[in-house]
Amino acid sequence: EAQVTQNPRYLITVTGKKLTVTCSQNMNHEYMSWYRQDPGLGLRQIYYSMNVEVTDKGDVPEGYKVSRKEKRNFPLILESPSPNQTSLYFCASALRSMNTEAFFGQGTRLTVV
């Protein structure tokens, strides 16, 4: 089954404790991206990747890192999480760019206390 898989689904952590949210897709998509969803703000892009070893900042990249060492995986790293990063996070992939259908992961609900 074609899908985008994120883990974990729920995470509660403390300020400053490094964490990684994993994202994997099995559709051989070149484009992958991370979004955060906050009430009234819609989906805001954090980072994106056009292909392996090619990553770039979205609109809200501060406090986040990503890597794209393999085509299927695109982890999101929070080196020192802060409470303002409490949010719902979605990973998405698309065949080549965002001019094609985006497939979203199940979401990760992160709470930083």
Next chain:
Amino acid sequence: GENVEQHPSTLSVQEGDSAVIKCTYSDSASNYFPWYKQELGKRPQLIIDIRSNVGEKKDQRIAVTLNKTAKHFSLHITETQPEDSAVYFCAAPGFNKFYFGSGTKLNVKP
């Protein structure tokens, strides 16, 4: 970058009525305009999209219209049903990025 504005933020309709959600965008180079539906607690999923070389596209009870001159596109849902209740997002591409509207929460009352 692209700026996408979506209205209304909430919309309540009676079952069987029509619902219309509107979005405006700023980048005249944008050429792909999808709509995503997000049910409560679930991931966004594409329901319909339109490219800039057509003005309207229909899929059963759902249609999208595009006015490139005015830089706006709209989602039309006819004969609404309770299962249409969800948050709907429009989107438009910028340079290698994607910009989503802030979402419309549609409530269809039985």
